[in-house]
Amino acid sequence: MNEAFAWESVLHRDPSADDHILYGVKTTGIYCRPSCPSRRPKRDNVAFFSSSEAAERAGFRACQRCRPNRAKSENRAVARARAYIDSHVADLSEERITLERLGEQAGLSPYHLQRKFKELVGLTPAQYIRARKSERLKDELKRGETVSRATFGAGYGSSSRVYDDASARLGMTPATYRRGGAGTQIDYVIADTSLGTLLVGATDRGVCAVTLGDSAESLEAALEGEYPAAALKRVAASTSALGVWVEEIVDSIDGQRARPDVPIDVQASAFQWKVWRELQKIPFGETRSYGEIANAIGSPKAVRAVASACANNRVAVVIPCHRVVRQSGSLGGYRWGVARKEQLLAKERAMREQSTS
Numbered sequence: 001m002n003e004a005f006a007w008e009s010v011l012h013r014d015p016s017a018d019d020h021i022l023y024g025v026k027t028t029g030i031y032c033r034p035s036c037p038s039r040r041p042k043r044d045n046v047a048f049f050s051s052s053e054a055a056e057r058a059g060f061r062a063c064q065r066c067r068p069n070r071a072k073s074e075n076r077a078v079a080r081a082r083a084y085i086d087s088h089v090a091d092l093s094e095e096r097i098t099l100e101r102l103g104e105q106a107g108l109s110p111y112h113l114q115r116k117f118k119e120l121v122g123l124t125p126a127q128y129i130r131a132r133k134s135e136r137l138k139d140e141l142k143r144g145e146t147v148s149r150a151t152f153g154a155g156y157g158s159s160s161r162v163y164d165d166a167s168a169r170l171g172m173t174p175a176t177y178r179r180g181g182a183g184t185q186i187d188y189v190i191a192d193t194s195l196g197t198l199l200v201g202a203t204d205r206g207v208c209a210v211t212l213g214d215s216a217e218s219l220e221a222a223l224e225g226e227y228p229a230a231a232l233k234r235v236a237a238s239t240s241a242l243g244v245w246v247e248e249i250v251d252s253i254d255g256q257r258a259r260p261d262v263p264i265d266v267q268a269s270a271f272q273w274k275v276w277r278e279l280q281k282i283p284f285g286e287t288r289s290y291g292e293i294a295n296a297i298g299s300p301k302a303v304r305a306v307a308s309a310c311a312n313n314r315v316a317v318v319i320p321c322h323r324v325v326r327q328s329g330s331l332g333g334y335r336w337g338v339a340r341k342e343q344l345l346a347k348e349r350a351m352r353e354q355s356t357s
């Protein structure tokens with residue numbers, strides 16, 4: 001095995017290496033896949049293996065988070081779920097393919113399927129379904145079908161969904177957001193983090209609220225204030241599909257992950273999106289000034305508007321508004337408390353130094 005390459009895969013949490021590279025950590029006695037979200041070990045403490053059998057022969061135990069000893073059957077399970085989507089994506093006009101249904105087909109819990117599918121396919125099942133539907137839609141439009149027939153043929157319940165999906169980003173429609181989320185189901189998870197209590201709320205299309213505070217009650221009240229007409233339901237991270245996203249967000253807060261890879265479902269102006277997308281480009285462990293962001297989006301005079309777009313961010317960490325500071329070097333504001341901003345930045349710097357030293 002080329003150990004330099006293997007170590008690179010570990011440093012980059014490269015899921016494409018998961019099937020042929022495993023690493024054991026001598027200090028803990030545990031072995032992992034490269035994509036494991038756990039903290040990166042020191043190079044000196046790592047031994048590489050090409051199979052879980054080899055790792056276990058050398059005395060290592062399988063990690064409970066990335067389950068490196070389960071690879072083969074899970075790969076087959078994901079393949080079954082994918083085949084099910086491929087063969088059903090055309091005939092679903094109203095009925096939706098749920099994660100529960102896919103889990104039954106695959107023989108995995110919805111939580112594990114979601115996680116494993118994302119790891120192997122690169123998309124969540126919901127994203128994969130959307131991608132397959134829009135591919136089919138394009139095919140049918142090319143063949144000259146009318147739009148309404150094409151939308152039904154592609155498995156969309158109504159033609160309005162097409163326009164949602166056609167836009168590059170996801171987003172609650174402006175009308176729904178204005179009506180306080182009426183007709184929208186928002187599930188949310190409360191979790192403890194090193195920065196206090198975390199609330200992650202999501203529609204079936206992505207996260208719509210990621211907030212930090214001192215108590216579950218205050219965060220729940222704020223969620224209700226933002227979406228007074230939505231159906232809100234608290235769920236447990238371990239049993240819901242949302243659990244995977246929560247885990248990525250918690251890892252980011254703890255400075256173990258550069259950016260949580262979760263879809264976003266919030267309504268915002270085109271200008272706000274422009275600013276937020278720019279924030280997502282700021283490298284882990286670095287900061288930019290409000291003025292630098294204004295320049296980067298081609299509106300050098302809009303410094304104040306940039307600051308207000310940052311202040312209006314509703315998904316902490318997912319859109320890393322904490323990486324924007326004042327020109328003077330002072331921290332500037334943070335919706336969830338300046339102390340938390342300071343801690344987030346300190347963790348990111350520390351993690352970055354660790355990984356480059």
Ligand SMILES: [Zn+2]
Pocket residue numbers: 031032033036037038063064065066067
């Ligand atoms: Zn692991």
